[in-house]
Amino acid sequence: MIDFEGWSCPAPLRDTPHVVAGHGGGGAMSAELVRHLIVPGYGDAGGTADRDCAVVEAGGARLAFTTDAYVVQPMFFPGGSIGDLAVNGTVNDLAMAGATPLYLSAAFILEEGTPLADLGRITAAMGAAATAAGVRLVTGDTKVVGHGNGDGVYLTTSGVGVVADGVEIEPRRATVGDAVLVSGDLGRHGVAVLSCREGLEFGTTVASDTAPLHGLVAAMLATGADLHVLRDPTRGGLAAALNEIAATARVGVELTERDLPVPDGVADACHLLGLDPLQVANEGRLVAFVDADQADDVLAAMRAHPYGTGARRIGTCVADHPGMVVARTALGGTRVISMPIGEQLPRIC
Amino acid sequence: MIDFEGWSCPAPLRDTPHVVAGHGGGGAMSAELVRHLIVPGYGDAGGTADRDCAVVEAGGARLAFTTDAYVVQPMFFPGGSIGDLAVNGTVNDLAMAGATPLYLSAAFILEEGTPLADLGRITAAMGAAATAAGVRLVTGDTKVVGHGNGDGVYLTTSGVGVVADGVEIEPRRATVGDAVLVSGDLGRHGVAVLSCREGLEFGTTVASDTAPLHGLVAAMLATGADLHVLRDPTRGGLAAALNEIAATARVGVELTERDLPVPDGVADACHLLGLDPLQVANEGRLVAFVDADQADDVLAAMRAHPYGTGARRIGTCVADHPGMVVARTALGGTRVISMPIGEQLPRIC
Structure with a gap:
């Protein structure tokens, strides 16, 4: 205390x-x-x-409402920038509640001395990402802090969407027997950002996976399956996302290690730096918990969507070890996938 | 270019x-x-x-949606803190659209090394302000930046409210003949913040006027008057607010200088520092444009409300000099109240 x-x-x-x-x-x-x-x-x-995203009632409508601050450093990285990250990240928080994203706000905290050209590139990236996601940037704010009291551009986006009646997607709904699905390979965003920090250059270029996922979620919902939980494994990676769900629903999660899709470039960078790829941030991936007998239909719908071509089943929700995530290794043993404690990669989003 | x-x-x-x-x-x-x-x-x-506040349609509801970043320095000042400021400011942006504020989000950007006790005081102030305003803090985010890349706590709040049918409060509705009303005296917030910056101590203590204004707006609407424009004169003060309205609606605004309520403590501080009190920020005041023949009813309703006891008429919306704000001086002449160009008092909110 x-x-x-x-x-x-x-x-x-x-x-x-x-x-x-x-x-x-x-x-x-x-x-x-x-x-x-x-x-x-x-x-x-x-x-x-x-909550990452609140589902609330306003004027008779069922709304999703979310906010995220972005402090990623550097502001431009392979595959994206703070601008598209801030749009896609907030769109995804809405999507993970099963909402159709509609409106975004953007509040800038600018450091004195930041090139206006950088700000222009960022707003252009935001506009392109918003147009691609079908959302509108309807309101905003701009503040300036002195040189040395910021670091270029900090950007907070908030989002509002509507949630259809009957859609109840929440961590507490993870149920023993659920299949655990992931929409694609893991760790690209974190490694992409890290790869362009001063003094850390790898041989291969890994690009961020930043993408809006509400279209993928709509395709999954269109199968008629009852999606129990959706989560985008951002900061803290898959490990944090699954541990949070397991703790909230008081269930265990059992993964099969060889089914975890870690691309070679990510694996190499993590090996070099002593990072756990399951704790590295993703910005265009989702994890889903769904009834096992609906899992094949949902997987087929995911694979037919551009942002779900790499979808696969990675595990099962179990009654054993509630609140804990374990992975079966190739040797037949198990290892605990623990909740990250602190910060493996600062300012990754 | x-x-x-x-x-x-x-x-x-x-x-x-x-x-x-x-x-x-x-x-x-x-x-x-x-x-x-x-x-x-x-x-x-x-x-x-x-727009400071967007009015949009979502799921059949008419919503107001707004965001503001707060970087005020110091974070604690006479009459308030960044916490209540961030709640009241976002509540007020909703209120100036005639909305009933319902839900707020809060995204923190914390500098490494900031005392957790400061953060605790800030969240307690936010909770108290939200409770007083009858809004709920339903979602949020927390990011950390390195020491020297921030300055204590930066806080971005966003808000959602509902707007009743028939309420159309927008700057473009300012109409020639409208009475221009203000809800109380001017300049307290800016002087309060300035007074506790290092090396700037005045003899008198001026406290910030930070307050939630949606109850006052509801009382004004309850008179049945057609409120054309509402604006909270924050950064840039009354001068910026009126110039923006005049420019948007292509009307002139004529003030009577002796009716502008500047308290002695504010006047003294401004005199000492060479500031124009009409450009100093307020955080618990509003300006209203309303049909002249409804002005007395609206003023009576304002004066009966705790946050409108100092309400008065300060001027008229005129056909002359569209886009320009002038004040009639005590000597019978006029002076132009110009739009502030840059920053008179950095990091005031």
């Missing part, structure tokens, strides 16, 4: 009275900060503030 | 190829950046992206 002046934190935060990089990593430390400091601070006003 | 590599700006931005403080001031340079760089970058996806 950290003793704050005038503010007491109801549960222990790890060993630090200050913000550290790990609080932004999307793993256990991020979750602790949100659950034990931010949401309690909100009090009665923040009952659902720990 | 600035020649960007790979990106050409369709209209001149003032003399700089880089972001400068003035781009964040809420005056002419901010407007140029949005109109000539950001919105054109968006292309077809950004038709209304220059």
Whole structure:
């Protein structure tokens, strides 16, 4: 228990009275900060503030509402930029609730001295991504901070979409027996960003997988299957996404290690840097939990969609070890896929 | 015309190829950046992206949707903090469209090393402000940047509300003959923030006016009056708000200088620092344009509300000098109240 002046934190935060990089990593430390400091601070006003995407009622409509801040560094990387990332990421948070994305807002925090040409490239990328995703950028804000109080452009997008009646896609609905599907290979975004940071150049170029996934979700829903859970494995990668679902639904997840699709370029970079590819961020992939007997139909629909050609089944939702994710290795043993604690790759999105 | 590599700006931005403080001031340079760089970058996806608050249709509901980034420095100041400012400011953007605010999101960009106790004080202030305003914090995000790439806490809030049928409150509706009303005295927020910056201490303490204004707007609407325009005069103050309305509606605005309510503490601080109180930010005030024959009813309703006790009429919407704001002085002459160009007080909100 950290003793704050005038503010007491109801549960222990790890060993630090200050913000550290790990609080932004999307793993256990991020979750602790949100659950034990931010949401309690909100009090009665923040009952659902720990959700990536809220589904709420307004004026008789069933809305999805989400927000994400983007601080990726560098702002331009193989396969994308902070601009398309900020549009696609918010579109995807809406899509993971089964929503049709409609409107986006964009708030810029600009560092003094940032080239306006960079800002122009970013807004052009945002416009192209929004047009491709069929969403409209309808409102925004621009603030400027002094040189040395920012780092180029920070960009927060929020999104609003509509959720059809009957669609209930939530982590708590993961059910023993569900097939666990993934829409494509893993780790491209994180390695793409890392590959162009100063002093870290690999032989192969891995491009970010950034993409809008609501069309893929619509194709999956069109099969008539009851999708229980959808999640885009961004910060913290597949490991964080599956651990969060397992913990929320109190189920176990069992993966088959040889079915986990890690491309060679990602595997090589991770090997070199000592990273776990299952903890590396993706920005154009989704994980789905679906009734096992509907899994083949859903997989076929995914593979027929441009953003799901690499879809495959990677595991099963099990009654054993609730809250835990394990992988069966090629040798017949199992290893635990643990929740990342802190920050493996800072400022990846 | 600035020649960007790979990106050409369709209209001149003032003399700089880089972001400068003035781009964040809420005056002419901010407007140029949005109109000539950001919105054109968006292309077809950004038709209304220059609006503070968009009114859109979703699932049969008429929604207001807005976003604002907050970078105020220092984060705690007399009368408030970045936390209540971020809640009230977004509530007010919704209210200025005549919306009932319902849901807020909050995205944090935290600098490494920021005391968690500060974050706790901020989230507690957000929760208290949200509860007071009757809105719910339903979703959020948290990112961390390195020490020296931020400045404590940057906070972006977005908001969703519903707009009743028949309510059409927009700058373009300002009409010749309208009475121009203000809900209270001017300049408190800007002076409050400035007063506690290092090395700038005044004899008197002026507290920020930060407050949620949707209840006041509801009271004004309840009179049955046709409110044409509402605006909260934040960055750039009353001068920026009125100039923007005058330019949008192609009308003139004539103020009576002696009716402009500037409290002594604000006047003293502005005199000392060479600031124009009409350009200083407010965070709990609104300006209204309303039919002159309904103005007395609206003023009475405003004065009966806790956030409108200081309401008064300050001027008239005129056919002369369209796009321009002038004030009649005590000596019988007139002076032009011009649009602020750049940044008088950086990081005021």
